[in-house]
Amino acid sequence: MATNKGIARNRKLLLLGSGGLSIGQAGEFDYSGTQAIKAIVEEGFEVLLVNPNIATVQTNPIPGVKVFLYPLTSLWVEKVIDQERPEFIVGSFGGQTALNCLIELEDQGILARYRVKNLGTSVNTLKMTEDRQKFAEQMLLLDIPIPPSVACSTTQEACLAATKISYPVIVRCAYALGGLGSGFADNEKELIDLVNQGLSCSPQVLVEKSLKGWKEVEYEVMRDRDDNSITICNMENFDPLGVHTGDSIVVTPSQSLTDDEYQKLRNASLKIVQELKIIGECNAQYALCPETSEYYIIEVNARLSRSSALASKASGYPIAYIAAKVILGSSLVALKNPVTGITSAFYEPALDYVTVKIPRWDLNKFKSVSKSLGSTMKSVGEVMGIGRNFPEALQKAVRMVNEDSTGLGKSLDFFDKDKETLEETLENPTDNRLFYILQALRLGYSVEFINKVSSVDKWFLSQLERIVVNENQIKDFSRKASVQKDIFSFLSSIPQDDLKSWKKVGFSDNQIINLLLEGRSDDFLKNQSRFELEKALRQTRKSRAITPVVKKIDTTSSEYPSPSNYLYLTYDGDFHDHLERDNKRSILILGGGAYRIGASVEFDWCAVACSEQIQASGFKSIIINCNPETVSTDYNSSSSLFFEELTVERILDIAEFEGTKEVVVSMGGQLPNKLAGSLHSYDFNLLGHSFSTIDMAEDRNKFSSLLDKIKIDQPRWAKISSPEALNHFIEEVGFPVLLRPSYVLSGAAMKVAYNKESLDRYLDFVTDLSKDYPVVVSQFISGARELDLDGIAKDGEVVFTIVSEHVENAGIHSGDATTVVPAQRLYVETVRKIKRAARQIARGLKLNGPFNIQFLAKDNQIKVIECNARAARSFPFVSKVCRINLAKASAEVFLGRLPLSLRHTEDELQYVGVKAAMFSFSRLKGADPVVGVEMASTGEVGCIAESFEGAMLLAMEASRVKLPEKGILISAGDEKSKIKFLDIIDDILAFHVPIYATKGTSLFLEERGVKTISLPWPGEGNGNVIDYIKNGGIDFVINIPKSSDLKELTRGSQIRKTSVEFGCSLITNVEKAVACIKSFSQKGPFRLNHKIKNLPGFLDNHHGNFYES
């Protein structure tokens, strides 16, 4: 245990985290938890953090903090309480999960039994804000208008209520994250569907008046024990009410509200927190009528939320940090805002810029998912653009959210809709509505018209119109300009004011080039290389002094001088803010951008650790990132933070301003890694791996020839540009094969073809297989184990490696797989081979920094799948299990030093770590919840225990796979996988619940003496498997898809979708099912005997100094 002097004896505080990332509850709670921990430790408490999300910054075992990687259920939290005996508990920093857990602990009398005092808002108040009926009653008492609504616990009640209120109505679900089970109903049929679904996951639903078309406005509010209350900032949604705020484009501060409207809603917010006696942070959401200024309160969240994370970054006010202090009893008046260092925490930030948040949806990753946006949140991440005008901030955000986009300036080529369809597109929000609005403006539709159909405020639309006007100006210039002797004279003939105005409204150089190209019918520009064009434009701008200025975010609009290091760039300004300079070596660290499927909080962990290590070494770390849900964008995670685009243009601007060309690209995932080439061509000094190393690892051909040269086996592959060549390849290697298009095509992702039939299906989908659109095909080895090797190399020599093993056989994306450290089932010889291969690859690629290699192992033979010359997703997991901070050790390599204290091996580990994926299928209506070669999970959890089964059990429970209590359904897939169930059938019987099986599985088991209840397939009569799931007779579903059979894929998909919709635990992979069931069968004794164990600290001395261990 840490023995800091500051920690008072027995002053233990249990903090509840938010668990694995899922849609509606993502990285924002790493930000809030991490800030809270800093504040609580400062106040002299020892923090006991319960959170199984091993990839987060908050689960770093630092002095003053004990980390418990356990499921956030009352059962496990009680065990932690029993062992640690904390005095206090805080549940407002871990989202809905923590809040639900806190309520459970209170309701079960656990808090009372152990005399644990809940700090912050009382459980009764929390329950009231969650119970919509009670909430409505309370609001009426306070004279705060609420939309007419009725709480219903049956379908009949709901129908009656809807008739009374009159359609359209909105159905909301109590106690749910991100609006799960909510939606609009225009008629009784739609209503019944929604209510049935809602009631399946909540005892109560609310039928409310629909306020479609009203403005949606939010306030972030803070109150202390002395009743001092402030609003931190307000936010106006670009999308009118109807789209979940997590899926809305959100602007801070409000743009279209008058002082009267602003103050009216602000007053209501203060009244609410004062009357409800909320302590700490609270979020209030309002509907505001655009025609009368009437308003309704929609929702109150008496806790930190996604919105508060956004508000924190948008305003520069560290909401979570201050909220934690206030919860511990500090007065807002006595606290200082640590971002500014000068103003009181009792101060409402004055902004002198505008921020625009855009959600990141990864809907293309999910086959057949509905793209329409409504009251259930679907986005997986978000970005925030900052500018001194709306178009600038918006265009930045558009580039941030999708790095392939250059801004709003390029026309969508898929846009050729007739008027009716167009109106429908504008009216019914989807993930692309913003682009459709832009296109409508381009086609000459008026602001009034678009406002009429979309209800988006005219002010916002008029600002979008400015973008279109400037776009036309660029094209016009290009069209009319005479051919000059060279590109420089051409660009120099752009009028100064015009070029300035284009940059002011947020056009990137790239985008301007696109439009110049578009405007020209001759080949004058087309003859130039893209790189030369961009370089020339940049040079032209600089020679004409059209460059962005650096401004601070300081909460005071510069009313007081502030040492704030929170910065952004704008073209809508003429002077840089004054910044203190020193002569320290400065290093740029590129963050990971928007959270997305495949790149999430784990890369933020890497960037933060790297920054800390660079600072600890006495250098200046400069983080560039644009994701408000992160710890890396906190005011104290770096020496200096640029909340900016991760584009070459912007990185160059920052590098020129800071006078450094040293940059780290390998700690933020694939996004910054992909920038390596361009940065290299602009003469950046890439710290760690050289560009040729990164390039050789990324380029399939180059990497492949390296493997051939050093005689390391790999699955056979080929780049194919005709069906004939494909057939030829398959003839040689045989089925199954893995196919992936080498270009971006929405929906057509990686696929495995098991036979001719599934290959044809794929080819039908990829209609134009050709030289321009080739496909990479590779041999798919079934029945193989998959292994991950994470490591660090210095100058081509491996200095550290750790091997983790997938529970699932190869074929499941490593992000979705369950992985275990140390590997449990490998031959010593296999491990030896893997490590040898890693050493050879490191030498061959001249690796110099963090890396990750994926292997297949079968029959003691290994094959290399790929090598990433950067930190991998698994870094925080393996770092914490091995107690070596690989991100900090990587930073040492970046600084040219050899990290020394890495002589630890997995054999010495006293425990086993298991990492499991978190899925969010319940929010993605229509998506087939099945795992495969494309990653589908939104987060992960990692737990440790003395045995694999123990860690597996904890990881399963932490990823919300629950023990069967009502009934288990087995649909066991093909013969091979059916056989595997024989191993665990005794375990399943020991659950003492009814065992249901689909026909084939039932027959198979019966022949082997196991009795199950056979259920018909979906669509095969009454009492089929779907009915059982819907009626709640089944709560645990194992459905192994027979990968080749289309009919079964569809029937299976129906089972899987229904399971998810009705809240069943669902497993779709046979090896995972076996491991899960085996671990569950030990549950009884494991629970009884398991001694709660906190995550041990890193083996370095906590200051990141690897030289003194």
Next chain:
Amino acid sequence: MKKQSVTLELSSGKKLVGSLLGAPVKSSGELVFTTAMVGYTEALSDPSYFGQILVFAYPLIGNYGLPSPPKNRDLLERQFESQAVHASGVIISQACYDVFHWTSGTTLDTWLKSKGVPGIVGLDTRYLVTQIRDHGGLFAKILPSDAVGERSLGDFNTVTHEDFFDPNQHPVVTEVSTKERKVYGKGKYKIAVYDFGVKWNILRSLLDKGFEIEVLPWQTDPSDVDCSAWILSNGPGNPNQTFDTKDRIRKLMEQNKPILGICLGHQLLSLAAGAKVVHMSYGHRSHNQPVFVVGKKKAYITSQNHSFKIEEGSLPEDWNVWFRNVNDNSIEGIQHQSLPFKSIQFHPESSGGPRDTAWIFDEFLDGVKKHGNE
């Protein structure tokens, strides 16, 4: 849409060029900034800005337009704080030239034009805020490239804009105060309001509570007034440049009726009480000024607009400090130890800005009733 270019000349010697907003006339004044993000209509119609050029730190101003201007002063239209635009000029980063909001009938540009007030758009307002802050106060001239006249300063028209007009050197209250006594509403108690440039929302706040009010010109002799209580209103300029107002306030204090001073009224009451009032380096102008009640743990966010403050330690012994600023600890309110005299530096009537201290009116009016019944 090419706009006339306008130069902003600062007393520090710097010159910045932007485009014209409002009327193409020359102007000059004290350069001040507000960090409020909403409430530009309320601010620009606030008489306290007389002689000042107002820089909006928030870059996007005019988004929700403004209602068609009031025709009749007595209507006390919402959103407006007087019938005129009193500021000498306006500096903003980006304007809005269309009308979108349902309450809106005109644009900022049109309104300023109709009132003969010049403005500049397209300047780096954050930079200007920093300049004002670092210089501890600045003066400025607005010089349109094709100026067609000068911004009227009323009685001070003898001042040409060749020099920087400094409102703090002149008794500017005389320009904005009502010329005649006016009675509004009907009620058991009449509140007399000394108009040093009163904001309409002070009047509305009293009328809404059912009180009768009489608005008085600044030089009214208190012995000519029959009332239950006094309000000393807000207003522009330097409290030390108000002729014999201090003496008149001393005279009305002798009546022992409740007094509430607001902003300039607070400074004048302080002067009458014997305190010293001094110029601050750049004042408080925003919707987010935190003040706390001295001796208590309670604090409020207030709307403020002032350049002067009570000098620390100059307050006579029979007065207490009531409020202080949380950030700089300056005196924000005072009260007499035994008599019903109170005043605050901030604006409990808000408009624009937070309404957190509206209870001060309630408390004052309760006091008026109690006092009247004694």
